[in-house]
Amino acid sequence: MNTKTILILLLCCCCIGLPGQSQDIEDFLDRYSGNDAENYLQPFSDAVGSDFNSGWYRSARVDRKGFHLYVGLVAQMAPIPDKQKTFSATTPSYFSPATTTEVSTIMGPPTTTTVQGSNGTSYSFPGGAGVSSLPFAVPQITIGNVWGTDASFRFFAIDFSGDVGKVNVFGWGIRHSISQYLNEFPVHLAVGYYSTRFKLGDDLDATASLISLQASYEKGILEIYGGPGFEFTDMDFSYVPGGSEQRETINLTGENTIRMTVGLALNLGAFVMNVDYNLAKQSSLSAGIGVQIGNKKKTKSATNEISE
Incomplete structure (x- = not known):
């Protein structure tokens, strides 16, 4: 995968590029040893997961029965905090003396960091993309309601020529009303599970999942909504190291666990x-x-009715 591939990947996700970079991503990762390659890529994994786990609902209301359809466009943006733009990296074992220094992550400044070694040697760590946020947008459909349950779907696909391959995003979710079991409760309550898979050819495969407890309150045309959620992200980044013909895979686990919407x-x-x-931890x-x-407005007693 070359810089063009990463550029297109980031363009798909966040409309940004890699300013001032001419090396292949394999060359970037070859500059790190041990866990440093994971630390270099980790902020990208966290931001992708935070984006894909956002925007799934705008109300906790799910009627027990009756047709409901939502068709829309959902946009997400994960601002990259300063602490996600740098990390402490250590020079490889063959470099003397061993030196640990602060360097850019893939989302950090596009500045090469060079350390000086013995006998006039030096070692350079590559810079990042130099971005402040990771935006994404995707169409979404929600359809229901059966026994107080609805389902949501997202889909995006584009096929690039050359080494990049096909970019696929597919998400789905299912949600169930809790309010239907609570007579005269003042707010709508629901619980939902959502999962999104993002693939870029053979180079990247990511899955983001969210379990959320949802609450909302309607007042006229306004509706306040939100609630806690438990989320996790798993990303496999595959590349061919320099001087090798075999692929290596870096597995990244998102650092987000709990979110509040x-x-x-x-x-x-x-x-x-x-x-x-x-x-x-990585907000969005x-x-x-x-x-x-x-989902027409009803009286509270009708909304919470369980029996036919």
């Missing part, structure tokens, strides 16, 4: 807009715009 939706009949903030912003059919 707080959001606001504006319901204008069939038209709905929403925005929320997801607080976590999410916004959506779409149209919906169904």
Whole structure:
């Protein structure tokens, strides 16, 4: 995978490039030893997972029965904190003296860091992409309701020529109403599970998953929503090291585990807009715009009715 591949990967995800870089990504990773290659890539994994686990819902309301359809576009953005832009890397075993220094991650400044060694030698760590956030947008469909349950889907695919291959994003989720079991409860409650898979040819395969407890309260055209969630991300980054013909795979586990979502939706009949903030170790912003059919306002007793 060369720089062009990584450039397209980042363009797909965040409309950015790799300024000032001419080396292959294999050359970048060959500059690290031990866990340093993982640390170099870790912020990218965290941001991708945070994005893909965002924007799945804009209300906790799921009627027990009746047709409901939402079709919209969801945009996410993971701001990269300063602490995710650098890490402490150690020179390889053949370099003397062994030196640990602060260097760029893949999301960090595009600045090469050079350390001086014995007998006039030096060692250079590559810079990063020099970005401040990782945005992404994807169409989303939600359809229900059966026994207080709905399902959501996301899909994005594009086939690049050359070494890049096909970029695939597919996400799905299922959600069940808790409110239907609670008579006269003042807010809507639901629990959901969501999973998204992101593939880039043979080079990258990532899965982000979220379990969320959702709550929302309607007042006129406004709806406040949010709740806690448990999330995890798994990413396999495959590349061919310099001087080798065999692929190596770096497995990355997202550092996010717990998130808290707080959001606001504006319901204008069939038209709905929403925005929320997801607080976590790697936080994210999410916004959506779409149209919906169904889920008409009812009295509380009718909304919470369990029996036919």
